[in-house]
Amino acid sequence: MPSPTPLRREHSPHAIPIWFVTAQTWPRLKAGLAPASVAFAEGAGFEPNPGRVQLLPDSSGTIAGVLFGLDGEDARAANPFLPGALATSLPPGLYRFANAPQDPGLAALSWLLSQYRFTRYRAQNGRLPELCAPDGVDAARLERIAGAVALGRDLVNTPANDLGPDELEAAALTLAARFKADTAVIRGDALLEANFPLIHAVGRASDKAPRLVDFHWGDPSHPKVTLVGKGVCFDSGGLNVKPDAGMALMKKDMGGAAAALALASMVMEAGLPVRLRVLLPIVENAISGAAFRPGDVYPSRKGLSVEIGNTDAEGRLILADALALADEEAPDLLFDFATLTGAARVALGPDLPPFYTMDEDLAADIAKFGASSLDPVWRLPLWHPYDKLLDSKIAAVNNISGGPFAGSITAALFLRRFVEKAKAWAHFDIYAWAPAARPGRPEGGEVQGARLLYDLLEARFGAGAAGHGPGAARAVHHIHVTVEEADDEAAGLEDKSP
Incomplete structure (x- = not known):
């Protein structure tokens, strides 16, 4: 099979932003979006349910942003792999996480794992979407x-x-x-x-x-x-x-x-x-x-x-x-x-x-x-x-x-x-x-x-094996960060209009 599409190391200004939202964070995030984008999402019936994808167009009709619903505040129900669904549901293009999901590292790994296809006997055509490596994530790992x-x-x-x-x-x-x-x-x-x-x-x-x-x-x-x-x-x-x-x-x-x-x-x-x-x-x-x-x-x-x-x-x-x-x-x-x-x-x-x-x-x-x-x-x-x-x-x-x-x-x-x-x-x-x-x-x-x-x-x-070690640290670094806290830390709301 072809290897998963590598993560882009450099951040491109043309990468399409993906906003992660929950029922709790949706009102706050809406306030940072252009009114036309909010009107389009609501007119399309978007609700921030887990796994829900909503494309947002710009004035020329091209994709300018993506909304993706995550699990709510109940940590027991949270699925850090859920963003991997985007790797098979988005059209080809270059994307970036505009705010942080529950765990950016696991989300990016799920993206890569989701793109696997067994193609030995039946070819599958079409380009796959690409993702910019989230900040702080070891892309090579x-x-x-x-x-x-x-x-x-x-x-x-x-x-x-x-x-x-x-x-x-x-x-x-x-x-x-x-x-x-x-x-x-x-x-x-x-x-x-x-x-x-x-x-x-x-x-x-x-x-x-x-x-x-x-x-x-x-x-x-x-x-x-x-x-x-x-x-x-x-x-x-x-x-x-x-x-x-x-x-x-x-x-x-x-x-x-x-x-x-x-x-x-x-x-x-x-x-x-x-x-x-x-x-x-x-x-x-x-x-x-x-x-x-x-x-x-x-x-x-x-x-x-x-x-x-x-x-x-x-x-x-x-x-x-x-x-x-x-x-x-x-x-x-x-x-x-x-x-x-x-x-x-x-x-x-x-x-x-x-x-x-x-x-x-x-x-x-x-x-x-x-x-x-x-x-x-x-x-x-x-x-x-x-x-x-x-x-x-x-x-x-x-x-x-x-x-x-x-x-x-x-x-x-x-x-x-x-x-x-x-x-x-x-x-x-x-x-x-x-x-x-x-x-x-x-x-x-x-x-x-x-x-x-x-x-x-x-x-x-x-290296650094005393304690939790670098792998463990990367794996769990964001696991307790809520979406609300991540929104404060990330640059997602700086993108006022998709």
């Missing part, structure tokens, strides 16, 4: 994030006939090469020789060999941050074959790998002082005479024997071997991303992925940055009493609980058995899909968890 999210979305949106294990591996290696990372790939039967039996078992039925992509970037003396992403390029369910409805979106079952690559791209492009490692177990869960079966028992890299209760619970199997490898070098932070369970969606829906961790400080930071970055997640417990649901009569553990309850929790408990030495670990059970379009989140493939973790890593390890 926002573009870095938006570009990485676009990479992840492209990967998730591409169907399995064009994004199988070969292509996902190539995408990972291309990103690694861009930043001169050290890479290694183990494919096919070599996985058995290298002691990755679960990755091999899941992927061996496909004519596309299973593999593990492993790349390192950064100074080895820096804190170790390891990302593991589930890369199931298509999940038929294996011999426990999925029904039609369950298979329809299985091109997105590599969404964990896409999220890991998006986060890696942000980290490497920013040059954060970390030793980054990315591990992607990549397979296709296919059906053939070589397919693994319910009731089979396999060894794992960790040394635990695993009984296969269901071949459609394959993601946790490939993650187990990859997490065991990651854990061997005791990273400071270990994150894994996986489109792992339907149970997570039943519990929290598509927009709010659960995360799991045993580290209270890390949990607090994840929640904080999830909220400030509008990349929401919700902590669920690693409830130890449920661990016995994974008991097997013939192996160390079963890959499913065998019951209808707590499926996301028991999957996380399964993964926990393969993490021992990491100083802190968090598992994200993501959906990787936006069922309906919203500002900043077009319908289709979505990268969940990566933006919040980038903010977290930037705050912990970036």
Whole structure:
């Protein structure tokens, strides 16, 4: 896809002003507009409702200003991503924020994220509107994030006939090469020789060999941050074959790998002082005479024997071997991303992925940055009493609980058995899909968890990391500023006539 239209660094006197208004600020803002503009807006039935757009013409009929309705004073209802709707509703042209929305940085980021389109198979013509970078916003940082999210979305949106294990591996290696990372790939039967039996078992039925992509970037003396992403390029369910409805979106079952690559791209492009490692177990869960079966028992890299209760619970199997490898070098932070369970969606829906961790400080930071970055997640417990649901009569553990309850929790408990030495670990059970379009989140493939973790890593390890860090400061700088206060600070009312 084409990259989002970059933010204009210089402020042009010809940029069309956008005034953000609420029911509370509309009377005050009207007083600063030309009477003809007010008459036009009221004649068009404009009311400052959230998301309402009103173009204001000048005497020649060209666009001279825009009114856009925001949420009111209730901070709980405020959506700092709402201005992103302008990126797809305004005609081509150069625009600027004439007064401040709830958070100028998030508004500009939403603008960039909203302009994403998946154009591999169907071209979309027409120029997109451009935005001047709001004052005080790090435009390069926002573009870095938006570009990485676009990479992840492209990967998730591409169907399995064009994004199988070969292509996902190539995408990972291309990103690694861009930043001169050290890479290694183990494919096919070599996985058995290298002691990755679960990755091999899941992927061996496909004519596309299973593999593990492993790349390192950064100074080895820096804190170790390891990302593991589930890369199931298509999940038929294996011999426990999925029904039609369950298979329809299985091109997105590599969404964990896409999220890991998006986060890696942000980290490497920013040059954060970390030793980054990315591990992607990549397979296709296919059906053939070589397919693994319910009731089979396999060894794992960790040394635990695993009984296969269901071949459609394959993601946790490939993650187990990859997490065991990651854990061997005791990273400071270990994150894994996986489109792992339907149970997570039943519990929290598509927009709010659960995360799991045993580290209270890390949990607090994840929640904080999830909220400030509008990349929401919700902590669920690693409830130890449920661990016995994974008991097997013939192996160390079963890959499913065998019951209808707590499926996301028991999957996380399964993964926990393969993490021992990491100083802190968090598992994200993501959906990787936006069922309906919203500002900043077009319908289709979505990268969940990566933006919040980038903010977290930037705050912990970036320049000025003591305290909140530069990323966090930029992310939340305006979050408590009301529109009324912003109007006092901004230059919007200096434009008396659009």
